Amino acid sequence: MPTRKFETVISLRDIKVACQECSLKEICLPVGIGQEDLDRLDAIIDRKRPLARGDHLFRVGDGFQSIYAVRSGSLKTYTTSQDGQEQVMGFQLPGELVGLDAIAEDSHPLAAKALETTSVCEIPFTDLESLSGQIGGLQRQLLRVMSQEIRDDEHNMVILGQKSAEQRLAAFLISLSNRFRRRGFSATQFNLSMSRSDIGNYLGLALETVSRLFTRFQNEGLLRVDRKHIELLDREKLCTYSGAQCAEDDVLQAEPNN
Amino acid sequence: MPTRKFETVISLRDIKVACQECSLKEICLPVGIGQEDLDRLDAIIDRKRPLARGDHLFRVGDGFQSIYAVRSGSLKTYTTSQDGQEQVMGFQLPGELVGLDAIAEDSHPLAAKALETTSVCEIPFTDLESLSGQIGGLQRQLLRVMSQEIRDDEHNMVILGQKSAEQRLAAFLISLSNRFRRRGFSATQFNLSMSRSDIGNYLGLALETVSRLFTRFQNEGLLRVDRKHIELLDREKLCTYSGAQCAEDDVLQAEPNN
DNA sequence: CAAATTCATTGATCTATATCAATATTTAAA
DNA sequence: TTTAAATATTGATATAGATCAATGAATTTG
Numbered sequence: 001m002p003t004r005k006f007e008t009v010i011s012l013r014d015i016k017v018a019c020q021e022c023s024l025k026e027i028c029l030p031v032g033i034g035q036e037d038l039d040r041l042d043a044i045i046d047r048k049r050p051l052a053r054g055d056h057l058f059r060v061g062d063g064f065q066s067i068y069a070v071r072s073g074s075l076k077t078y079t080t081s082q083d084g085q086e087q088v089m090g091f092q093l094p095g096e097l098v099g100l101d102a103i104a105e106d107s108h109p110l111a112a113k114a115l116e117t118t119s120v121c122e123i124p125f126t127d128l129e130s131l132s133g134q135i136g137g138l139q140r141q142l143l144r145v146m147s148q149e150i151r152d153d154e155h156n157m158v159i160l161g162q163k164s165a166e167q168r169l170a171a172f173l174i175s176l177s178n179r180f181r182r183r184g185f186s187a188t189q190f191n192l193s194m195s196r197s198d199i200g201n202y203l204g205l206a207l208e209t210v211s212r213l214f215t216r217f218q219n220e221g222l223l224r225v226d227r228k229h230i231e232l233l234d235r236e237k238l239c240t241y242s243g244a245q246c247a248e249d250d251v252l253q254a255e256p257n258n
Numbered sequence: 259m260p261t262r263k264f265e266t267v268i269s270l271r272d273i274k275v276a277c278q279e280c281s282l283k284e285i286c287l288p289v290g291i292g293q294e295d296l297d298r299l300d301a302i303i304d305r306k307r308p309l310a311r312g313d314h315l316f317r318v319g320d321g322f323q324s325i326y327a328v329r330s331g332s333l334k335t336y337t338t339s340q341d342g343q344e345q346v347m348g349f350q351l352p353g354e355l356v357g358l359d360a361i362a363e364d365s366h367p368l369a370a371k372a373l374e375t376t377s378v379c380e381i382p383f384t385d386l387e388s389l390s391g392q393i394g395g396l397q398r399q400l401l402r403v404m405s406q407e408i409r410d411d412e413h414n415m416v417i418l419g420q421k422s423a424e425q426r427l428a429a430f431l432i433s434l435s436n437r438f439r440r441r442g443f444s445a446t447q448f449n450l451s452m453s454r455s456d457i458g459n460y461l462g463l464a465l466e467t468v469s470r471l472f473t474r475f476q477n478e479g480l481l482r483v484d485r486k487h488i489e490l491l492d493r494e495k496l497c498t499y500s501g502a503q504c505a506e507d508d509v510l511q512a513e514p515n516n
Numbered sequence: 517c518a519a520a521t522t523c524a525t526t527g528a529t530c531t532a533t534a535t536c537a538a539t540a541t542t543t544a545a546a
Numbered sequence: 547t548t549t550a551a552a553t554a555t556t557g558a559t560a561t562a563g564a565t566c567a568a569t570g571a572a573t574t575t576g
Contacts, residue, residue, distance in 0.1 A: 153411035
């Protein structure tokens with residue numbers, strides 16, 4: 001919840017913040033990169049000033065220059081079909097990357113819009129590319145990140161392809177919870193920066209269905225909802241509801257390397 | 259339709275076939291790689307003997323060693339959820355790659371099974387990785403291919419998230435048609451190597467729905483179906499049905515660089 | 517070649533979830 | 547603060563497509 005005033009403070013201060021100090025460094029570039037190489041990587045990363053809610057980081061068709069890492073806040077990515085129908089493709093939380101799908105054709109197939117005040121790191125791709133030719137660990141990490149994204153998308157396919165509304169929303173909440181936790185936020189209490197309509201669109205459900213499910217989950221004692229605020233009361237049961245192997249997820253994703 | 263006899267012939271002959279002669283070379287490694295580099299790449303690629311229908315190329319949880327390019331035939335990739343329910347994630351046609359989703363965790367999240375007699379090139383990943391550190395064009399191409407895969411998965415999300423049964427099947431057929439054409443096969447006449455059930459599963463539909471739609475499309479004069487054989491009679495109308503920007507697709511994907 | 521198995525088609529019915537509609541709440545604007 | 551515009555909730559109804567069920571090809575097996 002940075003204020004306008006805060007904005008200018010950030011731009012003064014952040015410009016000097018190095019990757020080493022960035023809370024996201026294990027996520028952006030986890031493994032096997034030495035201090036020296038890290039400095040080189042740091043040198044190419046550009047810290048932009050925050051986006052306001054509703055601002056676009058990029059739009060469909062924009063030329064591809066950079067990938068971005070969310071530092072704080074959140075984004076949604078989406079397309080609009082020719083009949084004006086919007087399809088939400090994903091939500092990006094702190095520590096997550098956007099824009100990897102633009103490499104193939106040198107242009108962004110999705111738009112990315114800030115759901116709240118959001119700041120990102122910009123990583124110019126040509127620099128990253130040439131650097132990753134020199135630093136083995138970086139190349140590998142880049143491939144891993146992309147591979148993981150493919151995997152996540154496959155997971156979404158399963159959800160959209162054969163899960164019930166109830167399972168979809170449960171899985172969505174568990175996924176958010178895991179992602180928050182991994183970044184050091186609370187796994188049981190968080191704010192949804194996206195609207196019910198965004199959630200529904202993302203999950204292939206009507207927004208009314210999402211709303212009804214929230215009330216139902218609340219009545220069943222699984223969680224507490226207050227507008228945007230969510231408190232998960234029975235994570236385990238929610239996992240069961242999601243019909244997924246998310247106990248496994250818990251083990252694998254909980255505090256991976258702290 | 260290679261026979262058993264043919265199999266041994268292949269193994270004798272293929273072992274000498276170089277990437278340069280491979281009809282897939284523009285697909286596997288399209289751009290900006292010189293002859294010399296191509297030889298180096300060729301040296302690491304292993305040509306395996308064909309898989310029979312039903313054989314697995316790899317299974318869920320198998321350690322990740324290589325990615326594979328389909329040379330002939332076709333594969334399906336799928337997972338099985340804990341309740342035994344299968345989810346088909348994709349079909350791979352000649353010239354397409356499988357296994358990119360295994361890089362992230364060093365193990366295959368999906369199984370890959372031959373839908374018919376199928377031969378593949380095996381590309382050991384560590385070799386590919388070190389080579390791509392040396393050959394700029396290769397690194398870039400690898401990233402492009404992965405990026406494209408993310409894009410394709412995003413496209414699938416749109417289809418599963420908000421298209422009707424009719425639109426899904428139409429889009430599926432158009433996609434197959436485009437992919438066949440790009441590889442030099444007929445765009446209007448082809449065989450489905452997968453069952454109705456596989457198609458339905460992939461599209462998030464019941465197999466009965468798929469069957470009904472085939473008959474309906476046929477009655478409307480859009481296509482002719484005879485068991486596995488498909489002949490597209492009105493591609494344009496099918497595009498309209500799919501509710502997609504596939505006229506665009508046609509332009510972009512038709513014979514990209516011949 | 518017959519028997520068994522798998523796969524596909526077609527019909528009848530049921531249901532999860534969309535859609536339509538009204539109201540309430542929150543946020544933004546004036 | 548008042549008004550306007552989003553956004554969310556809740557209810558009533560409609561429907562696309564699932565599920566159940568029976569039959570008919572095709573393919574595989576012994």
